[in-house]
Amino acid sequence: MKRWFYLLAALPLLFTACRENVEEITVTGFTYQPPQVIVTADLSGQVVDANGDIVTGATVRIGSLATATDERGFFQFLDAQLNSRGTYVTVYKDGYFPGSTRFFPLNNSSNYVTIGLLDKTIAGSFSNAEGGTVTADGAQVSLPANGVARTNGTPYDGQVQVAVQWINPTADNLIEIMPGNLQGVSKDGQEVSMATFGMLAVELQDEAGNELQVAAGRTAELTFPVPAEIRANAPAE
Structure with missing residues (x-):
């Protein structure tokens, strides 16, 4: 199952655009291929958890390039071939949801x-035969009976463990902990900025920790809180 559910509002903004990683996006019958302008540049940075504590031994990737964070959580790429129109950086570490950002x-x-990583903590579980709901920080993930399958599409009979993290859209460290950044593509092919009313990181696992996915023809229902300070701008549905 895809680890990230983006719960965004596609609202054009009047300030400098933020961007979402889009190697290729297909929306309502058209394909968007973002432009590339390759430059030589350096990138350094630090990987932390949601509390700002350093994360050591995390794998950091830019395309085919990879390195690991040191004992202080730092990493570095020197004289790398990067895309000035948006270079996507991903971070992986066992026990955390993947992290990412995009820079120019x-x-x-x-x-x-x-780049901030969110703990991949199991928030709850349920029998796939019965379906169930798991709640974390006011957000909910609900799946129907037999709504989960193995990643190869075959039926799954057992307990479904659900890791959930709600990303507060008003968090001070939102830019660090959210995946990518906030850019979309309109149906006429124009890049637009978006505002977020919240995001959920979700992963489904079996009891051995193997990844599961939503079964074909089934849907997951996601419910999440909207902070009071931005509620007036949120869509009614």
Whole structure:
């Protein structure tokens, strides 16, 4: 199952655009291929958890390039071939949801990012035969009976463990802990900025920790809180 559910509102904003990683996006019958302008630049940064504590031994990737964070959580890429129109960085570490960000390097520039990882903690479980609901921080993930399958599409009979993290759209460290950043593509192919009213990181696992997915023809229902300070701007449904 895809680890991230993006619960966003596609609202054009009047400030500098933030961008979401889009290697290729297909929406309502058209394909968007983002532009590439390759430059040589450096990237350094630090990986932390949601509390700001350092994360050591995390794998950091830019395309085919990879490195690991040191004892202080730092990483570095020197003289790398990067896309000035948006370079996507991903971070992986056992026990955490994947982290990521996107930045826009100039030629011969030095760049710095901080990427936050969210704990992949099991919030609850249920029998796949019965379906169930798991709640975390006011957010809910509900699946119907037999709504989960193995990643190869075959039926699954057993307990479903659900890891859930709600990303508060008003969090001070939102830019660090959210995946990518906030850019979408309109149906006429124009890049637009978006505002978020919340995101959920979700992963389904069997009792051995193997990844599961939503079964074909089934849907998961996601419910999440909208903080009071942005509720007036949220859509009614």
